[in-house]
Amino acid sequence: MANTKATGDVTETRLLHELVAAGYSVSVPFGDNDPYDLVVDTGGEFVRVQCKTGWLEDGRIRFKTASKTTKNGEVTTTDYDGEIDAFMVRCRDTDAVYWVPVEDAGRKNTYLRIDDAEIDHPSINWASAFEFSGVIV
Template structure:
């Protein structure tokens, strides 16, 4: 596995930066939850004040990806921001009832595997 070295304090959009084989990677940390046999996490932050509340999706010019921990299955995942939508990402942990080539399998996003082969 690649050696990870924290290099930066948080910004408004990422939690920390690490140096992976001389490449700086901006990481946003999220907690996943198990829902309908998937690990689900939010791909946006919520901004609120006294007048409004709005979700603000993360963009590739702000972060490189999400480090996700799911306490319900003790899983750690790395998901590049380019592979997420605006609000949630679903990673399938159980076999689906029907075949679907668009399923994002959780095992394909396991953090140790992703960083072992660069960073995804």
């Protein structure tokens, strides 16, 4: 990809496709000023989704869970606390798709482990537990 905006557009389009193919009605907010990229109608509620591109790093899929903006030369990092309900992630290296409820994500980064099954620790997020199967949980 040429730049991060293009990469994000590819990810958002892929994730939109996954949701529509699973039978959900999806709305896209107008403009780029909302903290969420998609709003999913589950038939009983509206779910605010932030789309993220993940990448492989040391046996894990990593994605950022904070937004970085520059205004007047000052960089500001903001988390999505209270602004979204879930992250939907496309791993750029494997093209796998994940659904991560905001309460299961970290404040700046989240890691989904894909290897080293010998590790047994309660704080490990196994990628397989978050694979998007077409059902929002």
